[in-house]
Amino acid sequence: MARTQGSHSEITGPRIHAAAQRLFARHGFAAVSMRQIAADVGLQVGALYNYTPDKQALLFSLLEGHMLDLMTAWEAAAPSSGPLARLEAFVRFHIAFHLARPEAVFIAYMELRNLTEENFAKIGRLRHDYEQRLEQILRDGRAEGRFDIADTKLTTLALIAMLTGVTTWYRDGGRLGPEAVADHYWSMVLKAVSA
Amino acid sequence: MARTQGSHSEITGPRIHAAAQRLFARHGFAAVSMRQIAADVGLQVGALYNYTPDKQALLFSLLEGHMLDLMTAWEAAAPSSGPLARLEAFVRFHIAFHLARPEAVFIAYMELRNLTEENFAKIGRLRHDYEQRLEQILRDGRAEGRFDIADTKLTTLALIAMLTGVTTWYRDGGRLGPEAVADHYWSMVLKAVSA
């Protein structure tokens, strides 16, 4: 396994992504320079361009990776039971997943406008796919007569916004832990959609 | 009413604020230059500094103005009836106010991190004051036995996030108008808090 001098490709790539995520979340994409990212990793600027063609691609890969993680994690966590149990699973999953990745979530919501039109569209499709998972649960529950929902599309967007909003105020070590928060949200969601 | 050459102070100030609001909302605070704002208004850069000490103050005045408008408008719209009517009024007011000012709302949520620590704290207090208006309604309704709410603080934050979320997907000319949207949200909110 001979290695050329100074080569650390297996670990440098992830370290660049981690530094970019932290810095973008803290200061915003536009406010962070490639020089800052390089310094954070312990590199000179030029070396970054061995790992990303440009700054935009770095942002896109963070957002895309986050959305793919989200989809994969839900597919793994989703039960194949009835609508009510699936809705509860979705509520608890969404809150837990988002609270566990505050930086990725922050970037995913705040930096969309810094994507090129093409990249923006790609992330938009991934987000829509995820929302469809929730809407299908609501449609199934309504078809079975368990839910009373006038407009499943609207309710989907309302619930997603409510659940994701947790990330704007939640702090580790606060009054309520993630499970207690999820309990409260689940009870509100259940009442809001119940027949 | 003699006026010095090129003086347009009465209208230039508001035009600068309007241009800054539009550009900040579209491209983000950090991505917009003072040169762009000046060009949009039809001035040279230097002239902007007759109206604002720096770019930060320009952002802060937009955010502060938005929050003060919000508070003033709610005080004027709030009925002095029972909790249920006040909650309905709040839901409808919040949606209508936010949908009428998409740019100001966008900036108010996305550009908080570009404020200095001191200015951030000031906006945080204004936001908290507004949230208190809703929480008081929830507390009153619970005291009267009309609402079933486990945690009024949590419910306040959940409802605000849900209602504000409308601005992320609403488009003029879409399937539902502002009133139809408000009708749906009010019915969800009512079910979620009812005893």
Place this chain on the structure above:
DNA sequence: GTCTATACGGGGATAGAC
């Protein structure tokens, strides 16, 4: 109040040596 000109620093990205 507005203009022109400028100071001064920093931005993204690339070239070529090692």
Place this chain on the structure above:
DNA sequence: GTCTATCCCCGTATAGAC
């Protein structure tokens, strides 16, 4: 794969004339 050096452009803010 990384470094140093550099290109070229743009950022905020100020000075001083009109």
